[in-house]
Amino acid sequence: MALISLKGVYYTYLKDTPLEKEALTNVSLDIEQGERIGILGKTGSGKSTLIQLIGGLIYPVVGEIYIKGKEIKKWNSKELCKVVGIVFQYPEYQFFAETVFEEVAFGPRNVGVPEEKIEDCVRGALESVGLSYDELKDRSPFHLSGGEKRRLAIASILAMDPEVLILDEPTANLDPKGKFQIMNYIDKWISKNNKTLIVVSHDLDEIVRLVRRVIVLKAGSLVFEGLSEKLFMNYKKLEEADLDLPEIIKIVKILQEKGYPIEGAFTVQEIVERILAYKGYKSLWKC
Ligand SMILES: Nc1ncnc2c1ncn2[C@@H]1O[C@H](COP(=O)(O)OP(=O)(O)OP(=O)(O)O)[C@@H](O)[C@H]1O
Numbered sequence: 325m326a327l328i329s330l331k332g333v334y335y336t337y338l339k340d341t342p343l344e345k346e347a348l349t350n351v352s353l354d355i356e357q358g359e360r361i362g363i364l365g366k367t368g369s370g371k372s373t374l375i376q377l378i379g380g381l382i383y384p385v386v387g388e389i390y391i392k393g394k395e396i397k398k399w400n401s402k403e404l405c406k407v408v409g410i411v412f413q414y415p416e417y418q419f420f421a422e423t424v425f426e427e428v429a430f431g432p433r434n435v436g437v438p439e440e441k442i443e444d445c446v447r448g449a450l451e452s453v454g455l456s457y458d459e460l461k462d463r464s465p466f467h468l469s470g471g472e473k474r475r476l477a478i479a480s481i482l483a484m485d486p487e488v489l490i491l492d493e494p495t496a497n498l499d500p501k502g503k504f505q506i507m508n509y510i511d512k513w514i515s516k517n518n519k520t521l522i523v524v525s526h527d528l529d530e531i532v533r534l535v536r537r538v539i540v541l542k543a544g545s546l547v548f549e550g551l552s553e554k555l556f557m558n559y560k561k562l563e564e565a566d567l568d569l570p571e572i573i574k575i576v577k578i579l580q581e582k583g584y585p586i587e588g589a590f591t592v593q594e595i596v597e598r599i600l601a602y603k604g605y606k607s608l609w610k611c
Contacts, residue, residue, distance in 0.1 A: 325393050326354035327488065327520055328378055333387035335373050335544075347373040349544045350387075357487070360514065360521040362531035362552070365541035366566045371524045372413070374541070375490050378522070379410045405435050409486030413493045415477030416465075424450070424468075424476060425461040431484040449483035450476075453509045471502030475509065482513060488520040489513075495530060507533055528555070528562065529570040540565050557587065 335348040348370045355361055365371050376382045380396050389396040421427040428446040447457040453475035465476055495503040514521045525531045532552045540548035542565040559573045579586050589595045
């Protein structure tokens with residue numbers, strides 16, 4: 325039994341009004357415990373709608389969603405928060421507490437973690453994202469740097485120890501160092517705790533660093549599902565979905581168009597090896 329299962333899901337905003345908009349069309353998807361999956365798609369393709377459905381914030385108009393085998397409408401919202409934790413886009417805009425401690429403590433208190441365990445919970449969550457409990461606990465969340473704010477927002481979800489962590493554009497608007505730190509901390513937390521990860525992005529470069537399996541949405545429909553390596557050689561799916569090609573895929577595309585035999589090469593090393601062999605040069609790695 326999959327941890328999360330979507331069966332023929334449709335979702336329509338403002339149904340039966342002149343502004344009716346079908347945001348998802350017949351989406352079926354299984355996500356297993358411990359899996360890391362990326363959701364790619366350009367703006368308006370239905371990514372946020374999909375994660376709101378998985379988080380039980382909205383319900384399918386047609387189709388069903390099962391979390392741990394139980395139909396999503398049958399879940400109590402607090403219980404579901406312990407299973408699915410969502411970090412929305414620009415989560416720092418939703419800070420409300422006066423101190424970092426209170427910001428992180430809100431979630432675990434809300435899902436019923438006993439008061440005597442809250443301090444450990446907050447400390448552990450902050451440390452998971454590289455923030456010092458002792459230095460920051462009494463500071464205002466609003467006075468942190470951009471990267472620290474984003475890490476704090478992620479910590480406030482980690483503090484609930486969800487089985488599935490969903491991140492919507494986790495590194496949007498961060499500098500390269502901030503992006504790297506966030507991806508690193510998420511990677512470690514997921515591996516150490518054997519959690520399930522769903523990352524939403526329009527940036528394949530970012531997604532493939534965290535996940536192996538990718539789905540691509542185009543105008544609410546699932547147009548690709550498979551390992552990221554497959555998407556790598558199948559870049560037309562990305563072009564079809566109007567997504568920017570990552571630099572490495574642009575190179576693959578040029579080489580393929582020029583007739584280099586790189587079919588089946590998935591890494592930069594494999595591609596270079598193929599070109600060297602084709603040109604009659606020795607391997608850089610095997611000599
Ligand atoms: N509350 C709403 N009312 C009406 N239409 C909506 C609403 N929310 C989203 N939509 C529409 O549904 C479609 C899917 O939106 P969604 O936010 O899921 O896309 P997305 O892929 O997450 O986009 P982005 O990358 O910009 O966040 C879009 O056409 C959007 O305009």
